[in-house]
Amino acid sequence: MISLTRLSGTTFLLNADLVERVDCTPDTVVTLVDGTKYIVAESLDEVRAAVVDYRSAIVARAALPDAASLTPAGPSPRARLSAVPPPSRTPGDRHRGGTS
Structure with missing residues (x-):
């Protein structure tokens, strides 16, 4: 999320992934993908x-070798899937995948 300032001076957080476009008319208008518009005090270049910066931080965090250490402490979730070795087959097996 990015922090923006309304013209009234209050700040709010905006999900940057929902931004469709930013216009400067002369106020900066942020339009979201659902059509919602926000007039903000920041310039077009500041919003950009x-x-x-927000997206760069996400990519940088994902690239960390110890990204698992950034998750909250607690039990790790169990894997839902695991590799199961195929059943052993001998040349005399008539049925595919195992013994008869």
């Missing part, structure tokens, strides 16, 4: 920089 905030979105780029």
Whole structure:
């Protein structure tokens, strides 16, 4: 999320993944994919920089070798799937996948 400021001076967080476009008319208008519009005090370039910084931080965090250490402490979830070795087959087996 990125932090933006309404013209009234209050700040709010906006999901940067929902931004469709940013217009400067002369106020900066952020339009979301659902058509919602926000008029903000930041300039067009400041909004763009905030979105780029946000996405860069996500990519950088995902690239960390110890990204698992960023998850909250607690029991790790169990794997739902596991590799099961195929049944051993001998040349005399008539049925595919195992013994008869």
